[in-house]
Amino acid sequence: xxxxxxxxxxxxxxxxxxxxxxxxxxxxxxxxxxxxxxxxxxxxxxxxxxxxxxxxxxxxxxxxxxxxxxxxxxxxxxxxxxxxxxxxxxxxxxxxxxxxxxxxxxxxxxxxxxxxxx
Amino acid sequence: xxxxxxxxxxxxxxxxxxxxxxxxxxxxxxxxxxxxxxxxxxxxxxxxxxxxxxxxxxxxxxxxxxxxxxxxxxxxxxxxxxxxxxxxxxxxxxxxxxxxxxxxxxxxxxxxxxxxxxxxxxxxxxxxxxxxxxxxxxxxxxxxxxxxxxxxxxxxxxxx
Numbered sequence: 001x002x003x004x005x006x007x008x009x010x011x012x013x014x015x016x017x018x019x020x021x022x023x024x025x026x027x028x029x030x031x032x033x034x035x036x037x038x039x040x041x042x043x044x045x046x047x048x049x050x051x052x053x054x055x056x057x058x059x060x061x062x063x064x065x066x067x068x069x070x071x072x073x074x075x076x077x078x079x080x081x082x083x084x085x086x087x088x089x090x091x092x093x094x095x096x097x098x099x100x101x102x103x104x105x106x107x108x109x110x111x112x113x114x115x116x117x118x
Numbered sequence: 119x120x121x122x123x124x125x126x127x128x129x130x131x132x133x134x135x136x137x138x139x140x141x142x143x144x145x146x147x148x149x150x151x152x153x154x155x156x157x158x159x160x161x162x163x164x165x166x167x168x169x170x171x172x173x174x175x176x177x178x179x180x181x182x183x184x185x186x187x188x189x190x191x192x193x194x195x196x197x198x199x200x201x202x203x204x205x206x207x208x209x210x211x212x213x214x215x216x217x218x219x220x221x222x223x224x225x226x227x228x229x230x231x232x233x234x235x236x237x238x239x240x241x242x243x244x245x246x247x248x249x250x251x252x253x254x255x256x257x258x259x260x261x262x263x264x265x266x267x268x269x270x271x272x273x274x275x276x277x278x
Contacts, residue, residue: 023239034245061232063232065230067226070218070221070227070277072193072194077229077242079235079239079240079241080235
């Protein structure tokens with residue numbers, strides 16, 4: 001089995017201004033096995049996949065996803081979020097074997113002249 | 119270099135053929151070529167939709183699904199979903215549901231949102247067992263259901 005399972009990252013835009021809608025990309029290393037394939041010896045490979053994903057922003061739940069093994073290996077998801085505060089965005093993935101993986105990134109506002117005039 | 123000339127001629131003619139194909143796909147008569155079989159869900163898919171949404175009406179519109187017509191790799195079919203429905207505190211897109219007619223799990227995934235996300239967009243990659251309709255159903259906080267569907271051609275079974 002791969003040894004990178006559970007590694008991941010949350011990618012935020014380089015520049016974030018207050019109240020803008022930003023794109024968030026969340027990536028996890030996970031095999032996402034359907035349980036329908038076999039190894040070279042013909043032995044079925046058991047299902048092993050992320051079935052629940054939760055997104056929090058400053059501790060508040062803003063989104064949650066229900067997955068099957070139909071989501072591709074090393075699952076990627078991109079979605080929007082309105083950046084209303086400087087706070088961490090945390091994504092937690094849970095798989096069918098009890099694995100729980102959390103990764104986060106901090107929303108920090110870019111200080112610009114436009115920002116200063118607000 | 120006669121070889122490169124013939125190759126160039128070939129590429130040019132095939133590019134023209136592709137352009138003609140793409141152009142004809144825009145017309146209603148030639149549409150089935152790229153639109154695939156009948157858009158009507160079969161009984162199994164209908165059953166899944168009924169289990170998930172009950173007797174509520176699913177209307178077409180307000181959702182766009184961007185996906186290749188032919189998926190180069192059926193293990194990783196990229197989906198881009200967007201909606202022009204309102205995204206306010208009391209009227210927002212509560213979720214996107216992904217249904218793939220010919221996959222082992224017909225109901226592939228549900229993405230649930232709150233009004234805090236600000237815009238209903240979703241970008242992900244899915245597996246496909248074979249050529250199939252992909253249906254996206256957007257559910258609003260008021261309980262309305264809006265959908266978009268696309269037929270995607272694949273070659274190998276990507277459900278590994």
